[in-house]
Amino acid sequence: MNVRIxxxxxxxxxxxxxxxxxxxxxxxLIQKLIASGLKEIEATSFVHPKWIPQLADADxxxxxxxxxxxxxxxxxxxxxxxxxxxxxxxxKEIAIFCSASETHNQKNVNRKREESMADFATFVPVAxxxxxxxxxxxxxxxxxxxxxxxxxxxxHEMSERLFDLGVYEISLGDTIGVATPASVKRILGSLLxxxxxxxxxxxxxxTKGMGAANAYQAFEMGIQTFxxxxxxxxxxxxxxxxxxxxxxxxxxxxxxxxxxxxxxxLDQLCRTSQWLEGQLGTKLPSKxxxxxxx
Ligand code: HMG
Ligand code: MG
Numbered sequence: 001m002n003v004r005i006x007x008x009x010x011x012x013x014x015x016x017x018x019x020x021x022x023x024x025x026x027x028x029l030i031q032k033l034i035a036s037g038l039k040e041i042e043a044t045s046f047v048h049p050k051w052i053p054q055l056a057d058a059d060x061x062x063x064x065x066x067x068x069x070x071x072x073x074x075x076x077x078x079x080x081x082x083x084x085x086x087x088x089x090x091x092k093e094i095a096i097f098c099s100a101s102e103t104h105n106q107k108n109v110n111r112k113r114e115e116s117m118a119d120f121a122t123f124v125p126v127a128x129x130x131x132x133x134x135x136x137x138x139x140x141x142x143x144x145x146x147x148x149x150x151x152x153x154x155x156h157e158m159s160e161r162l163f164d165l166g167v168y169e170i171s172l173g174d175t176i177g178v179a180t181p182a183s184v185k186r187i188l189g190s191l192l193x194x195x196x197x198x199x200x201x202x203x204x205x206x207t208k209g210m211g212a213a214n215a216y217q218a219f220e221m222g223i224q225t226f227x228x229x230x231x232x233x234x235x236x237x238x239x240x241x242x243x244x245x246x247x248x249x250x251x252x253x254x255x256x257x258x259x260x261x262x263x264x265x266l267d268q269l270c271r272t273s274q275w276l277e278g279q280l281g282t283k284l285p286s287k288x289x290x291x292x293x294x
Pocket of ligand 1: 012015045046047048049051052078079081082083097108109110137138139140172173174175203236237238
């Protein structure tokens with residue numbers, strides 16, 4: 001079975017750190033992630049630096065990214081202004097993002113969902129014409145910090161509209177980490193009755209320790225693309241209560257134990273996390289990481 005791991009640590013992970021990691025260290029992190037076998041790297045965000053100061057060096061970082069023939073970098077792009085900044089040939093892909101819940105979308109991008117959709121309609125066709133692949137995140141699918149449970153019809157409708165725009169994949173975000181295998185079964189099961197598994201990815205946060213269990217549930221349902229973050233870094237600054245993403249180490253251990261060849265060297269990955277802990281001066285939450293050096 002083919003499985004893709006989308007490493008979002010340099011973006012989703014670092015956007016939530018108190019400390020600003022230098023551009024040099026960010027580049028070193030990305031190189032170490034690639035050296036451990038990861039091939040899909042979400043490098044940074046072309047959002048407003050005032051909104052996400054930790055990624056204020058996004059343009060400079062992208063200009064410094066090393067080229068590898070088998071590595072795909074992407075950046076988060078909220079609007080046409082963000083797309084204008086994608087003037088680097090190393091970028092072949094962007095990720096747009098929108099929330100399934102109105103309140104989170106408003107807090108996160110200062111737009112109603114309809115306004116975000118209208119923005120997408122202006123710049124996604126331009127991105128596609130430029131030959132960029134476009135991924136979409138649909139956040140708060142499994143629950144919103146402001147509105148609680150999200151109506152499933154709403155998730156279906158928004159997914160349909162995102163696919164109609166021409167995105168090749170939607171990553172379903174459990175932004176605050178409230179999903180359980182049972183809710184994954186219900187919500188993902190419903191989406192899989194409308195969309196093929198190859199077009200859906202899952203993006204779990206491990207707030208309540210359910211990240212790996214949820215990923216396994218999605219894996220059993222045929223999902224092949226999983227987002228994760230080195231060491232379990234991460235969270236959304238505009239989603240109170242959101243903690244780290246599912247750790248890449250935990251995901252790799254889970255997949256390897258399920259007979260999947262991930263192409264990732266777990267020892268090297270853990271050493272990368274250990275290095276990052278030194279850079280950030282903090283312990284990272286991944287359980288597999290902790291056990292690796294116990
Ligand atoms: P705004 O203040 O409404 O922007 O912010 P505006 O359109 O009114 O423009 C105001 C100024 O910002 C203008 O400059 C624009 O040019 C500039 P001025 O004329 O005043 O000099 N501007 C920009 N500058 C640089 N890059 C841009 C850009 N756009 C406008 N792209 C905006 C709207 C979307 C920009 C802002 O709200 C923003 O940047 N939000 C991003 C917040 C964010 O990154 N949140 C975390 C994302 S993680 C997530 O959503 C969840 C996810 O991880 C999945 C999951 O976990 O579930 C994906
Ligand atoms: Mg996230």
